[in-house]
Amino acid sequence: MSTGYQIVVCGSIVPDPLQTLEPIETPAGPGLKNEMLLPAVLDPWAGHALYEAANIASRVPGSKVWLVSLGAKAKLQQVMMTIAQKVSFELLAIDGPASGFVDAHVVAAILAEAIGVIPDLDRSRLLLFGGWESASRGAGVTLQLIGEHLGILDQFQGVDQVNVQADGSLEILERIEGGRHQVSTCLGPPALLGWATGSLPEPRNNPQIGMVNMRTIMPALQRAKAAVLVQDGLRYRSVSPPKQQRQTRIVKDLSAEEVAREIVEWIAQK
């Protein structure tokens, strides 16, 4: 392909996985206690999508990667300090809540609108990437809704691998039930790919890439428009952490053989 791909990656920020989350009630609905103080990371599966996008772009001349992100500006800036050092991309930031309790339909409409007005975006070369689910809402809905807004009829979810074929078609491996992959070929862009883990390790930090990226990221954050998110008929009756706390029996003084015997008996129990 002489003109390359235009890869738009949708991805936001989520609380660090090691943090304990406590739900609270806010005027806008459920939220997390001290949400703005919790350390944040780029949503893991969206992160994989970004790294895969950069990898494809590096192999297909003329390609470009955008990261479209809806989140609190201050938190986005914090996370970008790290992510910017990984791969090259241009940030399109939208200032607003990245909460898992915000309605996916509203978020999708905002993101689709933002993507639709990217200057010189050629939809015939568009690959829309993102995580197949977020680590916040975890619904696997937003990306499909954006795809529908943008009229993309070739959509794939749980993607672990994409191979660009000699004729420009894409061979795509999607996760399906039972630890297997469905293999499809798509004639080419426009296409939507919701990524699972992919097949690339997390890139090492490269300060030079970081410096180049930050030249455009800081202005993008300053330009970020505030999004108005209205929950359209969505109400939460309750939000709570899991209640179940087990009474753990700690077995310290058994030999390996005795432990093994107990485990085998337990496995055999119906």
Added chain:
Amino acid sequence: MTESILYLAHTDESGTALPKAVFETLGGALELAKQLGAPLDIGLIGENVQFAADLLANAGARRVLGVAGADFAKPRFASDAAAAEAVCRATSPSLILAPGTSRFSRALPSLAQRLHGQVDTHITSVEAQEGKISATRWFYRQRLEGVLERDVRPWILLLDSGCHEPWSGAPGCGQWGKVAVALPPEAMRTTVMGIRAPKTDAQTIRPDSGLLFVAGAGWTKKQPDGKAHPEKAESLILDFLHASGASLGGSKSLVDQSGENQAVLGFMTHMNQVGQTGYTPRHPKGLSTCCHGEEPHVVGWRFINERRAINLDPNCGWARGKADVLYVADAFQVMEKVNTLLATSVAASK
């Protein structure tokens, strides 16, 4: 509000059976229909749906509609979304319930946009109280559970597998009405080539197994002799999976090591990863080995009923109310003995 329910189902990859999840979520849909006093229609998608109509003939549906043909044999977004849209337009339901299979999880969310409705996925239960419908699902990767309601209709709900007793009824002679769908050329740019799976004896992911065996990064760490023994770990784990029929899960740290081509467990891939950035499988029992039991790991155990762990640290996360039993022991030694006992038991049964 008077509700009407459409239950959507698809045939499995063989084209001659229905996925197990179809029967489970049909059980949930029928229960909701009963609570609401609402009519329930069934929509079927596949190359041939007569056998499916026969299987569900006695489910008590008001009517059964189907989209059938070669174009709908395999899971593909454009054709599945078009088929589901056509059935929805033919029935005008206020609630659309469907199993959260990979096929429907790919295709149905976009339907909400097409029908000016809304969609929720990974629903673990749905019920009606005094005419109000609420759905339960997890947020933040199984760390918070929410119960939600929506005013907008149609409301599409994809139900998770393993959350409801399956509907079971005698097959009959199923009558169904065909809904015609003509796909435009742009809906056929994707061709499904097939399924890529490990060889049967190499497949370590077994969703229907009664036991989940989780290996943590401790299997690749230095042992008391000061050396790592990944080959021995590999053989102990594979022998155990073979003898017990367990499904294999791995912690993120372990599968990440495998991805970085370190000398670790060759059979472990990201497909095995359980936890906050992996799967949250459903199995009756789970045995964790060489894994700390910290929150990101335990998220992957949310739907494991009976939990046991083997760890050398008596103060690990499992000890703090996350496992039923924590064995403070060396997993290498214990699993070697377990394998011997299982082998003896298999030999005795022959």
